[in-house]
Amino acid sequence: MTNTDQPLQIPLEFDCPDCDGEGHVYEEVAGGCFSVAFGNWLPDERKVCCERCDGRGRVDLDDLTEEELEERGIEMDEAS
Numbered sequence: 765m766t767n768t769d770q771p772l773q774i775p776l777e778f779d780c781p782d783c784d785g786e787g788h789v790y791e792e793v794a795g796g797c798f799s800v801a802f803g804n805w806l807p808d809e810r811k812v813c814c815e816r817c818d819g820r821g822r823v824d825l826d827d828l829t830e831e832e833l834e835e836r837g838i839e840m841d842e843a844s
């Protein structure tokens with residue numbers, strides 16, 4: 765007897781928590797431009813590839829921490 769029609773209950777991939785599925789994050793870098801109005805240097809924003817998901821915007825189930833899984837209502841049963 766075979767049972768290959770198991771319902772997929774937990775998705776295997778999720779939007780990356782670090783970049784919200786964007787695949788990139790904005791990093792503040794010093795030395796943007798000097799604002800005469802504010803009288804100081806404004807930080808510049810740099811678009812960088814999200815390290816966590818490698819720019820994919822998606823992370824595998826295994827890449828999420830227990831906390832992040834809980835936030836998504838997923839309980840991992842480590843006992844096997």
Ligand SMILES: [Zn+2]
Binds near residue numbers: 816817821822
């Ligand atoms: Zn990411």
